Amino acid sequence: MRRLIFSRPKSLRDVEMHYCAGCGHGIVHRLLCEAIDELGIRERTIGVAPVGCAVLAYDYWDFDVTEAAHGRTPAVATGIKRVRPENIVFSYQGDGDLAAIGTAEIIHTANRGENITVIFVNNGVYGMTGGQMAPTTLAGQKTDTTIAGRNLKRDGYPIKILEMLAVLPGVRYAERVSVHSAQETLRAKRAIKKAFKTQVDNIGFSIVEILSMCPIYWGMTAIQAAERIETEVATFYPIGVIKSY
Amino acid sequence: MTPKLLMCGNEACGEGAILAGCTFYAGYPITPQNELTAYMARRLDEVGGVFIQSESELAAINMVFGASVAGARAMTSSSSPGISLKQEGISYLVGCELPAVIVNVQRGGPGLGNIAPSQADYFQAVKGGGHGDYKLIVLAPSSVQEFLDCTYHAFDLADRYRNPVFILSDGLLGQMMEPVQLKTIGHRPKTIDKPWALTGCKGRKPNVIRSLLLGDGVLEEHNKKLQKKFKDIKAREVRAESFHIKDSDIILVAYGSVARTAKASMQKARSEGLKVGLIRPITLWPFPDKLIEDIADKTKKFLVIEMSAGQMVEDVMLAVKGKSEVDFYGRMGGEIPTEEEIMQKIEALI
Numbered sequence: 001m002r003r004l005i006f007s008r009p010k011s012l013r014d015v016e017m018h019y020c021a022g023c024g025h026g027i028v029h030r031l032l033c034e035a036i037d038e039l040g041i042r043e044r045t046i047g048v049a050p051v052g053c054a055v056l057a058y059d060y061w062d063f064d065v066t067e068a069a070h071g072r073t074p075a076v077a078t079g080i081k082r083v084r085p086e087n088i089v090f091s092y093q094g095d096g097d098l099a100a101i102g103t104a105e106i107i108h109t110a111n112r113g114e115n116i117t118v119i120f121v122n123n124g125v126y127g128m129t130g131g132q133m134a135p136t137t138l139a140g141q142k143t144d145t146t147i148a149g150r151n152l153k154r155d156g157y158p159i160k161i162l163e164m165l166a167v168l169p170g171v172r173y174a175e176r177v178s179v180h181s182a183q184e185t186l187r188a189k190r191a192i193k194k195a196f197k198t199q200v201d202n203i204g205f206s207i208v209e210i211l212s213m214c215p216i217y218w219g220m221t222a223i224q225a226a227e228r229i230e231t232e233v234a235t236f237y238p239i240g241v242i243k244s245y
Numbered sequence: 246m247t248p249k250l251l252m253c254g255n256e257a258c259g260e261g262a263i264l265a266g267c268t269f270y271a272g273y274p275i276t277p278q279n280e281l282t283a284y285m286a287r288r289l290d291e292v293g294g295v296f297i298q299s300e301s302e303l304a305a306i307n308m309v310f311g312a313s314v315a316g317a318r319a320m321t322s323s324s325s326p327g328i329s330l331k332q333e334g335i336s337y338l339v340g341c342e343l344p345a346v347i348v349n350v351q352r353g354g355p356g357l358g359n360i361a362p363s364q365a366d367y368f369q370a371v372k373g374g375g376h377g378d379y380k381l382i383v384l385a386p387s388s389v390q391e392f393l394d395c396t397y398h399a400f401d402l403a404d405r406y407r408n409p410v411f412i413l414s415d416g417l418l419g420q421m422m423e424p425v426q427l428k429t430i431g432h433r434p435k436t437i438d439k440p441w442a443l444t445g446c447k448g449r450k451p452n453v454i455r456s457l458l459l460g461d462g463v464l465e466e467h468n469k470k471l472q473k474k475f476k477d478i479k480a481r482e483v484r485a486e487s488f489h490i491k492d493s494d495i496i497l498v499a500y501g502s503v504a505r506t507a508k509a510s511m512q513k514a515r516s517e518g519l520k521v522g523l524i525r526p527i528t529l530w531p532f533p534d535k536l537i538e539d540i541a542d543k544t545k546k547f548l549v550i551e552m553s554a555g556q557m558v559e560d561v562m563l564a565v566k567g568k569s570e571v572d573f574y575g576r577m578g579g580e581i582p583t584e585e586e587i588m589q590k591i592e593a594l595i
Contacts, residue, residue, distance in 0.1 A: 044445035046315070049455075058453045064443040066314045068452040069337050072307035075299070079311020079319070081445065082295040083269055087445050105307070107299035149262075 008031035013041050013062045018055070020127075022222025024142035024212025027079060028188075029060055031094070035193040036120045039200060045088045049079045052094035053127040071102025074109035076118045087129055088199055090117040096126050098160045099135040106161070110205050113170030117195045117210055118207040121159070123214040124233065131217030135159045138236055143217065158236065161211045166243040174242040180209035180229035184239065213238060246465055253269065254392045254414060254430035257425050258348055259284035260335045261396030262320050264427065267346070267439075268294035268472040269312035269319040271305040275327045276352035277358045277416035282322065302327040306334030306347070313343040314454050318400050318443030322348035324416070325366050326357060328374075336375030336408055339471070340456025342441075344403035345394065347381075348412045350419035353579035361579025362417035364501060364505035367489050370413045371530045380475045381411040382482060389423035395527075403529040404437055408480055413529060417581065434582035435562040478531055485533035486525040489515070490540050493522030495594055498537070498561050499550040503582060521591060529557070534564035541568035546594055550582055551575045 010035035012208060019025045036042050042063050049057040051070035057067035068076040073091040081089040096121050098106050106118070121242060123143065126132040131144040136158050140149040152156070165171050173195055177188035188210055195206035211233050213225035251427040252260065254416040259281050263269070270285040282298070289296040295312070298392035301303040312319035324329060324547045328349045336344050351366050353359040370383045382402050392414060443452050460465040488511060490496055495514075504525040514521040522544075526533050537547070546569060549558040558573045565571050574590045576582050 043447035046443045046445060048311075055457060058455060062446075062451055064446050064452050065444055066311075067306060067337075067341070067457060068310070072303060072334070073309070075304040075307035076298070076311035076314065078269070078304075079269065079308040079313070080315040081296065081311075082308075083312045083315035083317040083319075084444065086472055104300050105304055108304065112297075 009037045011036045012061050013060050014118050015060060017060055018051070018056060018113050019169050020227055021081055022213055022215035023053070024123065024179045024210065025121060025169050025177065027185060028119065028210050028212065029057065029186070031192050032119060033061065034189060035196050035228045038193065039196055039199045040156045041088045041196065041200065043077055044086065045090070046084070048073050048080070048089070048091040049095045050091070050097040052097050054092055054094060054121065055128065071100070071106055072096050073097060073102060074105045074114070074116070074118065078109055078112070081114055081116050085115070088117070088196065090119060092119045092195070093121070094122065095122045095134045096134040099159050107168070110165045110207070111168045111170045113204045115200050115202055115204055118193065120207055120209045121212050122209050122237065125213040125214050127217055138232060142219070142244060160237065162207065162242050165207065170205050170241055171207065173198045173206040175244070176209040176211070176237060176239050178224040178229050178234060178239055180211065180213060210236070211239070227243070249426050251422055252389060252425050253280055253420055253422045254389045254418040255280035255350060255420070257290060257322070257389045258322070258396045258412070260415070260425070260427065261291060261393035262346065262400070263288045265318065265397045265400035267320050267400060268292075268316045269309065269317045270294070271297040271299045271308035271589065272321050272323065272547050273299050273302050273305050274280070274328060275324045277352060277419050278322050278324045278590050281348065281590050282417070286424060291449055292302055300349035302330035304484070306331040309345050310334055310338060310343060313338065314347050316444060318404070320346040320348065322350065324350045325354050325363070328369070329565055335381070336377050336379060337456060338409045339379040339381070340377065343409070343454070344404055344407055345409045346399045346412065347409055348396070348414060351415040352412065353577075357386045359579045362415040362502060362552060362581060363579055364415060364552040364557070365577065366413065366501065367529065367555070371532070371560070376519050379471065380477060380478070380530055381409050381412050381518070382406070382451070383411045385413045385529050386418060387501055387504045387525060389418070389421060390425050393425055394420055403480065406474055408478070409476065413501065416432060419508065429470045429558040441510045470595060472554060473526075482528060483505070483531045483533050483535070485528040485536055486527060487523065487536065489522035490524060492520060493544045494520040495525055495548055495591055496522040496540070496544050497548050497550060498524045498557070500529060503550055506582060507587060509584045510591065513584065513588060515590050519591065519595060521540065532560045532564070534560065537561060537564035538566065540584040541565045544569050546570045546572060548572045548574065548590060548594060551588060552581060553577060
């Protein structure tokens with residue numbers, strides 16, 4: 001007798017994605033969709049897609065999704081959730097969207113304790129626009145706008161936004177995970193599921209930061225990029241639960 | 246008949262929104278519109294709606310975007326500098342065909358300017374303001390009662406056309422108190438069928454709201470659809486008030502609070518035997534250009550009066566098409582044209 005043990009999540013459309021080889025977004029999309037399916041919330045989920053590499057996320061997710069202006073993603077999610085508290089609302093944001101142009105929105109949405117979930121994909125670079133420095137770019141990292149490497153005197157420091165948010169009483173669950181290995185990917189899945197469960201149970205604001213690979217703008221192979229997360233990125237941005245209930 | 250209430254324009258605007266079934270408001274403090282934010286905070290609590298004092302104007306307009314995405318009747322308000330901050334969000338609302346009501350209680354500019362009444366944001370409201378080819382329905386009330394009525398109707402217009410509606414008021418109208426009659430309009434049902442709204446995909450295919458259209462020719466098609474909608478609005482929604490336009494040598498054109506002063510000047514001129522009329526556009530877009538064009542060759546002169554360096558005057562000139570003279574009188578920086586100043590200008594033109 002044959003038994004189905006693995007298949008595409010219902011929440012994930014059967015379409016070709018535009019992501020580059022070795023990019024983490026495809027993995028994160030799948031984990032997100034698996035979590036939504038497993039919690040049985042697909043039909044009441046409303047996603048808010050960002051501006052950035054994941055701008056076309058609504059083409060890949062099979063539930064209600066809206067776009068949002070760059071960085072305003074949590075404000076849009078706030079408007080939706082306050083009008084429809086019975087729905088499950090999440091924002092999906094990159095590091096430029098969340099930690100640069102949308103810094104005010106993420107801080108105040110978290111501080112109001114909005115009962116939404118934020119999926120924050122941190123690859124330390126602006127991918128969609130050609131690999132410029134992001135707020136999360138590591139010191140010394142070469143990008144299109146830091147050719148000699150991020151210079152802390154000229155460019156400031158990489159920002160640990162989750163640690164900043166964790167001090168706010170409105171934040172109930174914050175965890176940093178990664179998708180650079182099978183083991184870490186499983187852990188990422190558990191964190192994403194817990195973040196959504198936090199919202200389902202009306203506990204409050206939840207955020208998962210996911211360290212993700214950008215081989216193209218890191219100038220590496222996919223394997224080297226995954227190794228870089230282990231050896232460099234996760235050293236600066238430690239993986240683990242930052243705040244929980 | 247319900248008794249009349251004495252309210253300031255900002256409060257009347259808020260009550261108009263509540264009567265229209267507005268259930269969501271987000272705003273940030275700025276003078277001279279603060280009474281409106283405070284009124285919405287109190288009234289939305291009373292009627293079980295949502296009020297959010299946002300961290301910025303950017304957040305406010307995008308919260309309104311989200312509320313509209315979810316199907317609510319949603320509003321935000323601000324004054325000139327804050328309205329500048331909202332422009333990106335307004336462009337997104339149009340691009341995504343989302344209804345919303347945005348109120349500008351104008352103050353003097355440019356820059357931080359002052360907090361006195363002004364009409365210097367006409368171009369911003371009427372010609373675009375944000376990026377891309379778009380139009381807003383722009384309503385310009387001239388009394389506290391009309392501020393309420395315009396806000397009330399704005400929600401219907403926004404839902405009908407799935408486009409933001411903009412109310413262009415000013416500090417004078419926002420602060421001024423007048424008796425307001427609520428009776429003529431009743432409470433509305435709060436749910437309006439919006440099959441496009443995001444509610445969760447139970448029992449239907451998922452809905453997507455987006456303005457990013459990358460496919461070959463897709464964005465041009467979307468723009469054509471929007472332009473057709475704007476054409477329909479232009480054909481149907483022009484509103485204006487006019488006085489003595491058939492037998493006047495000079496026709497004043499003024500909107501909003503300054504139209505009241507213009508009307509007083511017109512009446513004074515008439516009492517002195519001068520043939521003066523008045524056109525008061527209520528919709529600034531669509532502009533009542535046909536009304537003006539039709540009388541352009543029978544009128545010797547048009548005198549446009551604004552609290553600006555001259556913005557609406559350009560639309561009057563476009564409507565007149567060179568068939569008669571168009572003159573202008575304006576005050577800037579929060580100064581208000583007086584009845585006497587307008588009379589002097591009329592007398593100089595005759």
